[in-house]
Amino acid sequence: MSERGQRGMPYRSWVEISRAQIAANFQAVRAVVGESVEIMPVVKADAYRHGAVEVSRTLVKEGARWLAVSNTEEGCALREAGIQARILVMADFLPYTRDALIEHELTPVIHSLEGLREFDRLAAARATRLRYHLKIDTGMGRLGVPCSEAAAIGEAILNARNIELEGLMTHFASAGNYQSTQTDEQVAAFDTLLAGLNRAGIFPSLVHLSSTIPVAYGRKQAWRGMIRPGHAIYGYVSPARGHAPAPILHVKPALTWRASVLAVKDIDTGSLVGYGGMFRTQRPTRLAVLAVGYADGIPHRLSNRGSVIVNGKLAPIVGAVSMDLTSVDVTDCPPVEAGDAVTLLGSEGRASIDAQQIAKWAGTISYSVLCGIHARVKRLYV
Numbered sequence: 174m175s176e177r178g179q180r181g182m183p184y185r186s187w188v189e190i191s192r193a194q195i196a197a198n199f200q201a202v203r204a205v206v207g208e209s210v211e212i213m214p215v216v217k218a219d220a221y222r223h224g225a226v227e228v229s230r231t232l233v234k235e236g237a238r239w240l241a242v243s244n245t246e247e248g249c250a251l252r253e254a255g256i257q258a259r260i261l262v263m264a265d266f267l268p269y270t271r272d273a274l275i276e277h278e279l280t281p282v283i284h285s286l287e288g289l290r291e292f293d294r295l296a297a298a299r300a301t302r303l304r305y306h307l308k309i310d311t312g313m314g315r316l317g318v319p320c321s322e323a324a325a326i327g328e329a330i331l332n333a334r335n336i337e338l339e340g341l342m343t344h345f346a347s348a349g350n351y352q353s354t355q356t357d358e359q360v361a362a363f364d365t366l367l368a369g370l371n372r373a374g375i376f377p378s379l380v381h382l383s384s385t386i387p388v389a390y391g392r393k394q395a396w397r398g399m400i401r402p403g404h405a406i407y408g409y410v411s412p413a414r415g416h417a418p419a420p421i422l423h424v425k426p427a428l429t430w431r432a433s434v435l436a437v438k439d440i441d442t443g444s445l446v447g448y449g450g451m452f453r454t455q456r457p458t459r460l461a462v463l464a465v466g467y468a469d470g471i472p473h474r475l476s477n478r479g480s481v482i483v484n485g486k487l488a489p490i491v492g493a494v495s496m497d498l499t500s501v502d503v504t505d506c507p508p509v510e511a512g513d514a515v516t517l518l519g520s521e522g523r524a525s526i527d528a529q530q531i532a533k534w535a536g537t538i539s540y541s542v543l544c545g546i547h548a549r550v551k552r553l554y555v
């Protein structure tokens with residue numbers, strides 16, 4: 174920190190990611206579920222923009238044997254970076270990605286019986302035995318074999334002689350909503366289906382249903398042998414609705430997002446600020462113009478809403494968020510100059526803003542705030 178305030182950086186905007194906090198969050202999950210539950214951290218979407226390669230390296234060092242990504246390309250990138258853990262590809266099996274998937278020893282989630290037969294043909298043609306996880310749609314209404322096809326599932330699994338069912342999974346639609354019975358219904362549907370498979374002599378060695386929320390709120394009957402936390406690894410647990418039990422998982426954000434001040438200027442009462450003259454000053458105002466905008470991932474909905482932290486104090490965003498620039502009112506903040514750094518997401522002293530808070534201001538969800546941080550925002554590991 175310089176004498177006058179926050180340390181500057183030669184970047185317009187950057188994120189600082191704490192490997193130690195990623196590790197601590199993984200260990201916090203480990204402490205909650207115990208040693209007998211396999212933790213498969215979800216590092217899709219470039220690890221919620223925390224950087225999939227660095228995050229994966231950290232997690233593997235902490236003992237993660239599995240990682241989950243969305244598509245084959247994400248899995249290949251991890252392999253090319255030397256990651257040797259098992260990698261589950263959760264939401265891709267487009268025909269043109271299959272060779273790469275097999276060559277990089279990625280494990281697919283299969284979502285349909287036709288997909289299962291196709292994967293079997295692929296394995297037969299290569300004369301190799303391939304493992305897969307099968308996703309059941311227990312009520313999410315998205316990817317997965319619908320429970321209504323239960324009768325055909327066992328037969329399809331048994332007929333696919335060149336491939337091996339390693340995992341059986343489902344995904345919850347309303348895990349955080351304790352006013353809804355949907356999660357209980359999904360668990361029950363899953364168990365009915367699994368019992369049917371067991372009667373047919375099918376015993377997948379890995380059964381997994383839970384993302385962050387069922388872990389964080391202690392829905393133990395959904396943990397089984399494996400869990401798939403994403404949000405928690407990055408330090409977030411979304412608030413639950415209804416009569417939720419107190420969370421049993423405590424994690425902290427691993428990412429801090431900062432930006433440089435480009436200019437500071439004093440303007441008169443009654444001046445308009447930014448596109449559309451959306452803001453009119455009510456007093457002599459000191460503005461700081463930040464080198465960050467919606468092209469970097471600041472939600473445009475933060476125009477005239479929300480704040481950033483300037484030298485430990487909240488400074489409101491004034492006027493429209495522009496593509497590359499955002500103006501904040503620093504009249505009440507300790508002195509700030511061009512070249513200083515401000516905090517968009519993170520803590521300075523007692524002031525703190527997390528993705529949950531930004532999401533509230535912007536009318537979106539914290540996942541979207543994190544994933545919205547653009548690739549042009551420089552990433553530093555601390």
Ligand SMILES: *Cc1c(COP(=O)(O)O)cnc(C)c1O
Nearest residue numbers: 215344384385401402403404405
């Ligand atoms: C993204 C995802 C997860 C992780 O969810 P979080 O809420 O971030 O923990 C788990 N499972 C599936 C199928 C997902 O798509």
